[in-house]
Amino acid sequence: MNDAVHEASAPDGGARPATRAVGVREVAALAGVSRQTVSRVLNDHPEVAAATKERVLAAMRELDYRMNNAARALGTKRSHTLGLLASDALQYGPSRSIAAVEAAARAAGYWVSAAFADSGDAASVAAAVVHLQAQGVEGLVVVAPHARTIEALDALEIGVPVVTLHSAAHDARSFSVDQVAGARAAVACLADAGHRRIAHLAGPADWLEAEARRSGYLAELAARGLEPGTIIAGDWTARSGHDATSAVIESGATAVFVANDQMALGLLGGLREAGVDVPGRVSLVGFDDIPDAAYLWPPLTTVRQDFEELAHRAVEAVLAGAAGATVGGAAAGGPGEPGTGEPTEPEFGERIVPELVERASVAPPHP
Structure with a gap:
């Protein structure tokens, strides 16, 4: 079931002790539908009538119901969460890519769980991957500007599709600007x-x-x-x-x-x-x-550099890989849709060609 703890406010503005979790049972009762119907709404099932779906969503809003992704993953085997591992987030390129990945994932209906690692410490990279695996992430985007980060990844069994950014095409899983x-x-x-x-x-x-x-x-x-x-x-x-x-x-x-x-x-x-x-x-x-x-x-x-396009391609590919494959290798559904087989490796496209922006800092050499 998808339950969440709901905290009410006391009349004086202070917080009351946590009350019983507001979950599917309460939403179903208020909306006048079955618990199965609420679950179908939560999982975007196509066979729920529009009026019924709106009634369930209205009940969720009234009850301040919050989806518990961990509980949802137990029932559906899907967390709707991507992992983002970064070994450097301070420089302009990596920081822009991190923000762009989060935006691209959100546009695809996914959340992002982030972890940061010391690029020079393989144990730190491994610990970050383990942390993200524990979140049930369906794929992993790695901002990996250092060769040491890629080497640390190569030594791990990750179990979900992986793409890397900022590895300058030195990695077979790379999406990169040329x-x-x-x-x-x-x-x-x-x-x-x-x-x-x-x-x-x-x-x-x-x-x-x-x-x-x-x-x-x-x-x-x-x-x-x-x-x-x-x-x-x-x-x-x-x-x-x-x-x-x-x-x-x-x-x-x-x-x-x-x-x-x-x-x-x-x-x-x-x-x-x-x-x-x-x-x-x-x-x-x-x-x-x-x-x-x-x-x-x-x-x-x-x-x-077009960081937004880079992130869009990476997220699209990792979600397609997470969708899995049918017998014979055909993709099962589009990005974000569950497949019938094991996750497949993402397909990597051509590197993005950057654009020269001419301004006033270049002139012919002084005689």
Whole structure:
């Protein structure tokens, strides 16, 4: 049964002790229907008449009935909950993806249960997975920007469909934006403006997307017959961008591809403090298109990632996998509908190609 504890308020505004759980029995009595009919309404059964369904929903509202997903899962084997495991939620890309996954799941009629793990600790990743399994999640979306997180997942028996985000296509379960293509577009923008000495302010070496952006930088230079410029290590923060100012100036580069917009913001400020005009003396291209990028001075040319589309594809795929398969491998129903067999592996599509957003931080090199 789907029961929930209902707490009433005392006349003086204080909380009364918890009363008996308001459950299916009370809803059925108020609506004048059977308990089976209430259960059918809760589980979106198609054969419930519209007027009956509305009467049951009205009774739920009047009684302040709250669905108990754990109880529902016992009866239906389905929790209508997806698990979200994140090994980094502080940086712009992962945080945007986490919010986008929650929105996409909600649009599909699912809740999200989240757990966070230390990417460098396999035991922490395993504990987070166990926690989510205990919630009865029907699928798992993993925001996995570090190779160590993927390695920890590979060692686990998870039992539900799994997709990963921000793994730069290094994982067979990955849904990703094409980081290499984005980096090549950024370098191409600078080269097309006439720059031949292009430096790279890179992200942390243990991030898969930082590695992919560096690879794209080198690939585009090689394709154009240009020598690699100075590569400077950053840590995604504006401070590390600011700290890279001296290295950029000493490199003699006339342009810099910066691996994210936060570092570009810091470098922009550092160059201004050093009396180096952007884009008059040094051109900059960032990555991510953070909301502030259009309002920096000069407005930042950058690479935009479609996090919403990425999350939509991932959630759609993991739900399709959770739906299971019939004999012979045909999918049983659409996303969110129960299948007749074991969960299947999600189908992975093409990587999303990011978009270059041209603003005012790029100009031809100074004579």
